[in-house]
Amino acid sequence: MALTLISLERGDIHTFIAWFQIDDKYKEAIVTDDNKIEWLRELPVANYADYELFAAIMGKFNPDILFLDRPIPLEGDIDFEELAVKMSEIEKKQREFIKKTS
Numbered sequence: 420m421a422l423t424l425i426s427l428e429r430g431d432i433h434t435f436i437a438w439f440q441i442d443d444k445y446k447e448a449i450v451t452d453d454n455k456i457e458w459l460r461e462l463p464v465a466n467y468a469d470y471e472l473f474a475a476i477m478g479k480f481n482p483d484i485l486f487l488d489r490p491i492p493l494e495g496d497i498d499f500e501e502l503a504v505k506m507s508e509i510e511k512k513q514r515e516f517i518k519k520t521s
Contacts, residue, residue, distance in 0.1 A: 424491040425470070426484055427506055435502045438477075440464065440490065445473060452499045 425445070426438035433452045438445060445467075447459040467473040474486035491505060 422493045422495075422497070424487070424493055424502075424505060425474070426486045427502060427509060428483075428485060429506065435499065435506065437497075437502065438484070438486070439493075439497070440470075448497070450497055450499055450502060454497070454499050456497055 421440070421442055423440040424437060425440055428436050430436045430449060435450045436447070437450060438447050440446075443464050444461045445464060446461040449457040449459065451457075462473075464473075467476070470490065477484055478486065487509070493501065
């Protein structure tokens with residue numbers, strides 16, 4: 420199974436809301452700190468010319484979703500702690516970008 424993180428945001432202290440590409444599907448999920456996954460929706464990758472088009476279309480429906488400019492391949496199963504580490508890395512890059520452009 421090919422697993423790629425394409426969007427990540429905090430739900431609350433105990434959850435992340437994320438989009439993944441899993442094989443031939445884009446899937447949105449809520450991931451809890453006890454590693455329970457609630458799948459919200461899935462869309463076929465084949466419906467979109469490429470990842471950039473998918474992110475642009477989804478962004479029009481929900482402008483609050485931040486899709487990653489470089490999706491992150493994940494090893495193994497979806498894990499809350501791994502997502503927390505990725506979130507910290509993403510936030511660090513965002514802070515660095517803001518400093519450079521301010």
